[in-house]
Amino acid sequence: MRKQRDRLQWALSALFLVTLIGSSSLDPAVCPAGEFPVKSSRDVRLMKAKVRAAQFLSKATFGPTQESIDSLARRISEIGFKRATSQWIDQQFDLQPTSHEAVARDIIHVDGREPNTQSIGVSLYRYQAWWHIALTSEDQLRQRVAWALSQIFVIGDSGTGFNNDDKRSIGGGRETITDWLGMSDYYDMLSEGIDGTYRELLEDVTYHPCMGDWLSSRGNRKANISAGRFPDENYAREIMQLFSVGLYHMHQDGRLKIDENGNLIPTYDNEQIKELGRLFTGFKYKHYSRNDFYVPRNFGEPMEIHVAEHDNNLNYSEDPNAPASKTVFGTVLPPLPSAVTQADVKAEIGAGLDAIANHPNVAPFICRLLIQRMVKSNPSRAYLRRVTRIFNDNGRGVRGDLKAVVKAILTDPELYRGHRVVRRRNPTRVDVIVRGTEYSRLREPILRTTSLIRAMRPTTNYAAGYMMLSNGVGGEFGQMPFRSPSVFNFYLPDYQPPGDLIGHTPSRRNPYDSLYAPEFQILNGVTANKMLNRFRVWAYRRYVQYGMRKGTCRITFHLEPELELAKDLANLDEILRRFDLWLCNGSMSEATKTSIKNAIASEPSASNVERLEVILNAVVLSPDCAVEQ
Known part of the structure; x- marks a missing residue:
């Protein structure tokens, strides 16, 4: 069965890979996605709230968990989406910021070393600390916003x-921090700066x-x-081009201004x-x-x-x-x-x-970048206008209040308009309908990784509970914290993949009369194949394991309830619905689910373990998971 399973998985993987790489020339129309059967009207309300909670948390954290979805969904069903998410945001910002420098020092001390221990690659503890915080910290929102800011102030x-x-x-009896901790200090500065x-x-x-x-x-x-x-003049140029106003004058809704001759106006x-x-x-x-x-x-x-x-x-x-x-x-x-x-x-x-x-350009320029990094690649004119209004004045006369801007971004109706969540009858169920191109974005490799691990009820074997990946992940995925190849980030905000969007014309709500897909700049045949291989290994092992500066860290996936369900082919729908909610925010199409179920059913002698491994990998590699609605 192992060889049969491998052939099956590679066939599904190849299909999904071709679909994803070719998606720059495809325009998914409004179409049905996930279906979630329920028993009562009360269950309908809660199921809708779960989909909304998963969708919100995928943008406000490094990935939703079953517990975080259930907790926020209960609150949404009680008081509504905006009030519940606003409360969640306030609670998150009240948490003490997790310090990257402090965590890096702690891991070093657990390993019995010092920050200036020579000839061991001690600087790599910087990456170990980042992964642990992204995967486990309570202040998920602050850390997610810091990750967005680190891709602006690069x-x-x-x-x-x-x-x-x-x-x-x-002098004065003082010493510096070890040089490599400087970048962790910089990241902490961004994290703490969210308060101002x-x-x-x-x-x-x-x-x-x-x-x-x-x-x-x-x-x-x-x-x-x-x-x-x-x-x-290096900083002089980049503080304007990348950190504040951009290249051309903009309206507050993101549209570029033009002069009397129809030319763009340089800032x-x-x-x-x-x-x-x-x-x-x-x-x-x-x-x-x-x-x-x-x-x-x-x-x-x-x-x-x-x-x-x-x-x-x-x-x-x-x-x-x-x-x-x-x-x-x-x-x-x-x-x-x-x-x-x-x-x-x-x-x-x-x-x-x-x-x-x-400068009047700062609000639309910075707000657009934050929305791209947290919600979607192509915010509408109305979305930008609403958020820039808060940037310009938080309601108390303060300009550039970062907490207020983040709240405006994450509680805006456009965050969840990529989904329509509707009640159906005969049988009673909740259907998710995705709205396609202008409401979506390709997930960053880093976020695909953190979302997968966080959803799998992970535990670690490393001392003091540290949960870490190797910096080598960057070589496979084309992206790694602290390792931007230039001040222009891993990808440009205006990047467009080669080829045409067949049959699609940007709507009037789009400020640029054009569509952008930044993350596609690092998706190619090489990085896509390496991600396919890496996710395949993790799914088949049901753990992530890398060598650290001292010893090995294994992050184990705990899917015992799903393994029990996988013993019966009748439970495949339930397993797929769970993975859909945790990893795809309910956007996985029934066609994709049917392809996976049919492939599993074609091998009735497969064990429950083999079934679950194939299902998990197929979900993670699917375009429905890679493209966030």
């Missing part, structure tokens, strides 16, 4: 010194030494005309880049006793300003008649005094960040 571990296992004295505003987070990002090294603002010197030296030009290049000068590592510009690396504290290397508007200019000030998006920054202090420079930089954060 840094990657190819930066100078990011993987070093050294620390050093920085976009403007506050933008400043934290600007002063963080990892960003300083990644985009070369740390060590950025003022110009020396005679020596032919001008400020580095900035080369002169604006130069002005910001001058603004972001003088940054250096924090040190407690040395006052020179080139002090030892310190990735654990915000950068400080070396006044002598900050452009003071007085000692150079390509135009000798230029004003002794800097201008950011039309805002003339306050002139610096003749005797400049560090406080003066920070005030000038703060004024420049104010001008950036107050």
Whole structure:
């Protein structure tokens, strides 16, 4: 049976793989998806709530569990979707943030090592900590939003010194954190920054030494005309293009503005880049006793300003008649005094960040990116308008309140409009109807992985209950936390797969008159095949296992109830409904389920274990699971 099972699974896998890779040229029309039989009207209400809960949790966490679905569904059935999810969001944000740096240190100590233990690849504990937090932390919403923010304010571990296992004295009896922990510190900054505003987070990002090294603002010197030296403009360019306003002026509903000739209107030009290049000068590592510009690396504290290397508007200019000030998006920054202090420079930089954060493009630009990372690839004009309204004013006069923005994103009706959940009779059941292209997105490989593991009632054999995967997963899936190949993230927000969407024209609700599918940029024949193989191994073993820095971590799936059900072919529907709800949010089509059931039934001598393994793998690999509605 093992060979027969393998042939069966490979046939299903090949079918699903071809369907998924070819889906960039297919437009799934509104069509029936899951069917969930119920016995009474009360059960109808609860079943609808379960589908809604699963759909919500797949976007607000690293994957729903049976317990989390049941808990939220009960609350939804009692007080309604928006009130229940709003309460859930508030409860999540009240939880203490889980620190990546602290968890990494704890795992190291469990292994009997130190953060600066040499020659063991100690920096890889950074990834182990990330996986454990994503898979197990209580503050799931905060961590999921931090993951989204990390794909906007991007840094990657190819930066100078990011993987070093050294620390050093920085005066005053103080030592730095070990270099490799700097990226964990940066991630924690994003996580904790959710409690504040976009403007506050933008400043934290600007002063963080990892960003300083990644985009070369740390060590950025003022110009020396005679020596032919001008400020580095790397951070100046990316803070506008990627972290705030984007390339072109936008309406608040996401539509791009055009001039009288029908051309897009750029948000900035080369002169604006130069002005910001001058603004972001003088940054250096924090040190407690040395006052020179080139002090030892310190990735654990915000950068400080070396006044002598900050452009003071007085000692150079390509135009000798230029004003002794800097201008950011039309805002003339306050002139610096003749005797400049560090406080003066920070005030000038703060004024420049104010001008950036107050640009009208920031709300639609940032809100669109957050919606793409959390809900769907193509938010409608109305969805963007509703969320940007909250970004611009949270109702209490605060701009850029990140918690309020997240709540607006996750409680908006468009989050669940990818599904219609309806009651049917004869027999009584709840049907899920999916609405197709403009309501969907391809799941990121990371989220497919975390969702699978979290749904399987996992336990771990590792000391102190740590649940971890290897950083090698990134080489198989094309995506790994902390390992973005460039500041442009793993994929571009405007990426479109090659080929046409046959028979589909974007609706008027779409702000761009075009459809985008960012995650498809890393889906190709190689990564799809590697994911197929990896998920197949996990499903057949019913565990995930990787070697760690010390020993092996095995994450075991506990599917005993489903194994018992699999003893009887009459229970296949129930198993598929469970996996559909946990892994596909109820969107798996009955046609897909029938294909799986028929394949299983064709081998009546198969054991319950073999049946369950094939079912699990077929569900995980199906387009219904890969494409989130």
